[in-house]
Amino acid sequence: MTPPLVAILNGPNLNLLGTRQPHIYGSTTLDDVETLCGEAADEFGLALDFRQTNSEGELVTWVQECRGRAQGIIINPAGYTTTSIALLDALLAVELPVIEVHITNIHRREEFRQHSYVSKAATGVIAGLGVEGYALAIRAMAGLLAQDDE
Template sequence: MTSHVYVLNGPNLNMLGVREPEVYGTETLDDLRVRTEKAAAKNGLSIDFRQSNIEGEIVSWVQEARGKAKGIIINAGGYTHTSVAILDALQAVSLPVIEVHLSNIFRRDQFRQHSYISLAATGVICGLGAKGYELAIEAMANIVNKSTSKA
């Protein structure tokens, strides 16, 4: 039986491949979805891959995941640095969370070096481009398999 994981993407990630390719790479969000789906299948997970530019919609998806998923992988985009609401939602659902960033946020603008999401995250992957999503899937599979083997 495969475990289900939400993969949530925040604002402007729908512009991947167009927006600052020197920072974010040339792969599109759809390319990331395909890559993530393949990694999930390889690791015995199914995923629900979503993107929104709307903070409240992301909060609603996090809350929805509580009853439907074993974990959340999230690239909150710009909301990483501003959203207490997403942090509160992630903390409320009591699920493992892997935070992902395509770029290394610690080599960017000062304001990007703080993450509210990290306060709820089991782990953080940043700076490895699209490969970070695959690594997040592998990490989540390990986390989910450990928790199901204890049950």
């Protein structure tokens, strides 16, 4: 039996993790995050499709490609959190469980970062727990998918 596929999609500037503002985002790289996610996915019997893009259109396309292919989406929309209605519409259209992840607590940051369009499509949101938030999101997604199987 093929393990359920979960897409982990990362938005703009996350390719700079580890070097970009380490006092805010830490020193962990995106490659480290992918390794962390792979270990968590193995623990819960999930397959992963881990991607990052700086392009809004590409991120929207990736979300759309999840329909009929993935069983859930974990997304760190980064800068598109507060700006992308197109991303919100794509997430709503695929009709999959969505967990929104932010490395920092967006609610403790600048006012413009505190609103999320993506949250309107998200089953749940994890913010402010650093890169461990990704592992928590995988655990939560595994639980959601197990509920769907019942």
